[in-house]
Structure formats: structure tokens, C-alpha cells
Amino acid sequence: MALVLIVVALVIISYFMVNIYRHDNSPFYKLTGYSYLDMLASKKIRKMYKIVDVLNQVNGPHKILVDVQIPVNDEQKSIDAVLLHESGIYVIDMRAKSGWINGRERDYEWKELLHKGKSRTFNNPIHETKLLMFALQDQLSEVDEQVFQSVVLFTNDCSFQQIEIESENVEVLKMKDLKKWTSTLKGKAISEPDIQTLFVALESTMNTKSALLKANKVSTV
Template structure:
């Protein structure tokens, strides 16, 4: 029995050592300074870590940025992630939900359906993310406006019931769907030098360990 527990203990230590090694060599850790303990214990940090891991796997010349604090109409708002890719500039807003999601691009509010016919409304995340995209465009006047895309990325524990989008420069998907989305990217519209220049321009806006990574949509009461 003692030998069994010893083997289990060694396996557990090995598992967490491997996870720690992966984390400490990740883009997320290099960008934010959040420890593996932070990832385990803080849901928002964990979501950002999962998102960054998926963005890392995207093929092509790219740079990833997270948690950019951007002035918008005299307020500081957060861009959860920014993908500077050879095909364009992708502004990412992360939404943490767990129910069935319904929404139209033009609507002011979207709805999350929960168990027992409960529902929760929240601000249209496309509108919120578009405001961030436009603010970033205003800051990067040297970049062709057609290169910018607005992305609303939901956590994986929700489901889409009915999502209606008209704009070609808007994407709504879940973190697990980023791989499939990335396969559709094509064209080399930004050079490696241009991507590095954009990164250097925006680097001062990126905040790490002392910043609170969170969903920008407050959770209203369930009705």
C-alpha cells in the first residue's frame, strides 16, 4: 500500500512539474507574469491563459498581446487580447458565460438562457468590442482600416442557440473554435517588420500581473 501511494505521489509531482514547465515557457507567462498558481486559482486568468494558448497555435507571422488598457472616451477600457497577424489585426473580447447564448449584431442586449427557464441579459458584446476596435484604429492611423477585425470569443462552457451577424469584419465564436477559424486566415497584408513595429507601439498599454483580468460585462441578476 505504501508503495502504491509513493507511486501515485511521484506521478502527481511529475504531472504538476510538467504543467509548470509548460506554463513557465508559455507566451502567456512571458506577457503577464501570472504564475501557474494564478492560472489554477483565478478563473479569469485561466480563461486568458487558455485563449493565449489557442492563439499561439495559429500559423503565420504573428505577435500576441493581452490585457491592453486603452483610453476610450475619457475612460480606460480593456482589450482582452490582440492578435497582430500577417493577415490583419484582430481585437478580441472574452465573454465568460455558461448558458445558451442568443443575440443579434444590431441588438442593444443579448440573452443567456439558464436552467429552469431562468434568463440573464447582458450588453451586446459586439458593440463593446467594436468601440475598442475603433479606438485602436484611431490610435494606429498608419494601418489600413480594412485590416482590423472585431472578435467576440466566449468561454467553452456556453452554447450558441441563435447568433445573427451581418458584418464581414465581425466574428463570434468560442475558444475551442479558434483553431477552425484560424484555418480560414489567408493573405499576407502585414510584414514581419510592420507587426514588430505595431507591437512596439502598443507594448506600453499592456499590463500583466498587477492588472485584474476579467470579463468587461458585469453579471446582472438572474430573472
């Protein structure tokens, strides 16, 4: 019995050691500074990790930012992720829902159908994501507005019953479709040097562990 417990303990330790090693060598850790334990303890950080992991597989020059803090109508709002890609700038806002989603781009509210005939409404996520996109456009006023696109990203717990989109610069996806969506990104609207310049301009707006450490270093100098 003791030998079995030792073997089980070694397997568990090995599992965590491998995962920690992979995490500490991941683009997400280099971008945010969040440790493997940070990720286990926070649903929000796990969400960001998944987004970065998928977005980083996109073909072509790109940079990723997460938890970008930006002023919207005199309030500080957070953009879950921004993908700077040669084909454009993508503002990604994630929503956690579990029911059947119904909504049109022109509607003020969308509806989530739940079990036993219950339902609840929520603010149109396209409108809210567009507000974030417009705010980012204001911050990057030197960039052509045509390269900006908004992406509403739902968790896999929900299902789309009826979604109607009118604008060409809007996408509504589920997390499981994100990788397939990245494979459709084509064109060269932004040069690689400009992608790097934009990343540097926005890097300090990220609300991450790395950003906090950098800010503390600057304040102590």
C-alpha cells in the same frame, strides 16, 4: 500502505514538475511573466493562457498581446487579446456565459436563456467589442482601418441558438472554435516588420506581470 502513499506523492510531484516546466517554456509565460501558480490561482490568467495557446498556433507571421489597457470614452478598458497577424489586426473580447445565446448585431441587448424558462439580458457584445476596436484604431491611427476586425469569443459553457451578424469585420465564436477560425486567416495586409513595430508600440499597454516589472525597473532608474 506507506509505499503506496510515497508512489502517489511522487506521481503528483512529477505531474506538477512537468506542467511547471512546460508552462515556463510556453509563449504565454514569456509574454506575460505569470507563473504556473499564478495561473492556478486566477481564472482570468487561465483564460488568457488558453487564448494565447490557441492563437500562437496560427500560420504566418504574428504577435499576440493580452489584457491590453486602452482609453474608451475617457474610461480605461481592457481588451482580452489582440492578434497582430499578416492578414489583419484582431480585437478579441471574451464572454463567460452558460445558457442559450440569442442576439443580432443591430440589437442593443442580447438574451441568454437559462434553465426552467429563466432568461437574462446583457449588452450586445458586438457593440462593446467594436468600441474597443475603434479605440485601438485611434491608438494606431497610421494603420489602415480596413485591417481591423472584432472577435467576440464566448466560453464553451454556452450554446448559440440564434446569432445574426451583418458586418464583414465581425466574428462571434466559442472557445472550441478558435483554432479552426485561425486556420481561415489568409492574406498579407501587414508586413512582418510592421507587425513587430505595432507589437512594440502596444507592449507597454499590457496589464501583465512582465509589464509591471518593466515599469518598476524604469521608475527606479
